[in-house]
Amino acid sequence: MAKKTKTTKAKPSDASKPARRSLRAPTASTTTETPQAAEPTPADATGAAQPRERDPRLPPVGTVLQKLARDGSVRCECTVDADGIRYAGKLYRSLSGAAMAAAKDLGLSNKTANGWNFWGITKPARHAADPVEALGRAWDRYRERATAVVGAVKDDDRQRVRDILGEHAQALKDLRGKVA
Numbered sequence: 570m571a572k573k574t575k576t577t578k579a580k581p582s583d584a585s586k587p588a589r590r591s592l593r594a595p596t597a598s599t600t601t602e603t604p605q606a607a608e609p610t611p612a613d614a615t616g617a618a619q620p621r622e623r624d625p626r627l628p629p630v631g632t633v634l635q636k637l638a639r640d641g642s643v644r645c646e647c648t649v650d651a652d653g654i655r656y657a658g659k660l661y662r663s664l665s666g667a668a669m670a671a672a673k674d675l676g677l678s679n680k681t682a683n684g685w686n687f688w689g690i691t692k693p694a695r696h697a698a699d700p701v702e703a704l705g706r707a708w709d710r711y712r713e714r715a716t717a718v719v720g721a722v723k724d725d726d727r728q729r730v731r732d733i734l735g736e737h738a739q740a741l742k743d744l745r746g747k748v749a
Contacts, residue, residue: 621662630649632648634646634648634664634690636687645674654667654684657671663684664687664688664690665681665687
């Protein structure tokens with residue numbers, strides 16, 4: 570019986586691998602055209618991809634984004650950098666990349682992460698419930714909180730609370746007039 574031999578595929582050499590995208594500012598040797606946000610990042614003559622245009626939805630450079638626990642304590646944080654997002658000393662191209670690294674550090678087992686939601690820049694869309702029912706729940710929460718404030722108000726703040734409640738009452742009258 571003939572002995573079977575194991576065949577392996579040859580690994581591509583480093584020279585044939587595509588270049589990773591650079592997060593650094595373009596140098597004089599690269600073209601001066603800026604890529605459009607909707608188009609893929611074009612490569613220059615050497616095959617290296619040019620840096621992507623900064624997403625205008627990102628907060629200003631230097632902003633610290635924090636992932637908070639339910640009790641308000643900081644679980645992890647990252648900083649918006651001119652070239653990307655810096656988390657734990659490493660620069661990531663996107664919020665999602667930094668979110669995945671942070672999720673791994675926190676012991677979360679998710680395979681993907683929406684960086685905008687993870688870092689609290691946007692909240693995930695919620696399905697609209699019955700708007701009339703939602704209004705009733707909102708009123709219950711407001712009345713509960715207002716009752717607590719009125720019960721704990723100090724003499725110095727009585728007039729201020731009375732004025733605020735008067736403004737709220739007027740706004741409610743105006744809204745009521747719109748549906749009458």
